[in-house]
Amino acid sequence: MERVDNSNISQASLNMKKSKSTVLWEKFVEKIFFISACMAIISIATITIFIFAKGGPAMLEIGIFNFMFGTTELGGKVYLWQPGADIYHIITMILSSIYITLGAIIIGVPIGILTAVFIAEIAPKWLVKIMKPAVELLAGIPSVVYGFFGLIIIVPMIYEAYGRQLKGGGNSMLAAIIILSIMILPTIINISIAAIKAVPIEYKEGSLAMGATHIQTIFKVMIPAAKSGIFAAVILGIGRAIGETMAVILVAGNSIKFPTSISDSVRPMTAHIALEMSYASPGLHENSLFATGIVLFVFIMLLNIALNFITHKVGE
């Protein structure tokens, strides 16, 4: 009897201990979560402050409008970017970024959405089993590999297609657009598939039950019902395209001049920052690159705001 009592007591005290340590553990884990959550916030805050601290004064010194949209004329020549002479204008980089992103969207979005429809609705199961992992693999390829692919396959093809006339040797806006179109596909496809699959089956049944065909059902009911998700996919695709650097540097040609045709060599903002940062002299030159970063940052912010707006409004 005594023994039994003893064991009961020790059991009870053990339970007490356990619950005490459990409470401590709980608190500890909560702290860990909190610290982890802070890391992301601290990072974004630090990056933002750093970019604005470095680039902001430079932007004000050059003049915001002058920096973003101006040009300098000297002796009948138009100068855009001459760090030696303290001439800093990024209008061509802004335009190049916008053009290649638009181009990538024009090519990539329809292909991406149609692929998503195919995988979500039309393809037989065995084909889906091949295509979905393939698309996911596409998302996992490092951007430098895309750039390399562009450099050895796309660029020469463009050079040939233009009859070997291009000064840039095929390095061009078109090459960047083609590579970016491919790079944004996984984002657009995967999110669009999720959006299409989230459409209630009742919509599909309702449409088919009236004698609409499968294709009519897809385009008239399912895609409209999935439109907020598809918009989100497009915006994330734009974000990826406008922020892409490595692949673009390798194929775009990187000339600082006004883009006038898709065969022109162009230098978008991301490529500009990456190319000059390695040799920029401290001072206005280096800080003007941070200022370029601010412009890029604001572009991405606007996209995110648009994304939030769309997912909240269109979904209703």
Added chain:
Amino acid sequence: MNNMKITVKDLNLYYGDFQALKNINIDIEERKITALIGPSGCGKSTFIKTLNRMNDLIEGVKIDGNVMLDGEDIYKDVDVIKLRKRVGMVFQKPNPFPMSVYDNVAYGPRSHGVKKKSILDEIVEKSLRSAAIWDEAKDRLKKNALGFSGGQQQRLCIARALAVEPEVLLMDEPTSALDPIATGRIEELTEDLKKEYTIVIVTHSMQQAGRISDKTAFFLLGDLIEMGDTKKIFSNPDDKRTEDYITGRFG
């Protein structure tokens, strides 16, 4: 002898290895309401879906036997698109599309190639009137259909189904998600609709079957146990199992 709109002969349906319908033989009369009753899982919903081939959407479904619509085998002689235009369906859960009331009703006719605005306007009004929802909908044609109440949505879905001018209207537990008042309105509506349409309705509610149907078919575990005039089924069924079910001894 009344006109038989649909004749089902020796119908068997399998989901993979599971046999969901066993040797079903039914005649469905033109411009009458036929109610399908039975406990959950008895096959009544599966059966109604064979009448416009909605089971085609489910993988692994195998069907043998004949379903004749006006003497044509719908699994052999009739194109599925044309079949579904002739045999419309209203579902358990109201499922208006997330678009305007007008576009919902015009959806079917547009799918079948009607483009002219004046014709569409006419079809929309006529369908909404037939489904007894015109008064509530006429000032909200451009508003999103999802803003309607459940009962209104279901009548809108009936209007949408009527807009393609079907001959048969299948209703799969159309009032199970609705409150008693909305249910009453749909029941009244079916009375009007049977003047023009052949109606087949699946219902969980025996009272509903008793109130609105002319014929009743009782399903149990994939078998059609008994079919006949609703009055007879409810007052003097031939089969003991029908009587047990109707008097509430199971199900």
